[in-house]
Amino acid sequence: MSDCLFCRIARKEISSAIVYEDELVVAFRDINPVAPVHILIVPKVHLENIADLGEEHRELAGHLLLKAREIAEKEGISDSGYRLVSNCRKDGGQEIYHLHFHLIGGRPLGKFA
C-alpha cells in the first residue's frame, strides 16, 4: 500500500509532527485535534484496522498498547486520564484505512453516546 497516507507519513514522504518512533511504530499529532493532546499511534506495517490483526501480530498489538501508555505519560495526561480509540470500518467511523490508535486527552472527554 505504497500510496496509503499513513504509510507515506511513516516513510516521511509526508511531513507530520512525530512524537515517537521505533522500528515497529510511529506516533504523530493528529492534523485536526479534538483535544489538547491528540496523537495517532500507527504500526509501520500496513494493516487496515483491528479486523486485520492475526496471531502473528500479537507482539505488535501489545507494543502499540504499551507505547500508547508511555506516550500518555510523556505528554503529561496520564494522571488526569485519557482515551485510546481505534475506529474500525464503516460503522466505527474509520476514515483512514491504516490501523491507528487515537490517544486523546488534556480535557474531560465525557461518555460515548
Ligand code: 5GP
Ligand atoms: P479515523 O477516522 O480513520 O479513525 O481517523 C483518521 C484521523 O487522521 C483523523 O482524526 C484525521 O484528523 C487524521 N488525519 C487525516 N489526514 C491526516 C494527515 O495528513 N496528517 C495527520 N497528522 N493526521 C491526519
Ligand code: ZN
Ligand atoms: Zn498504510
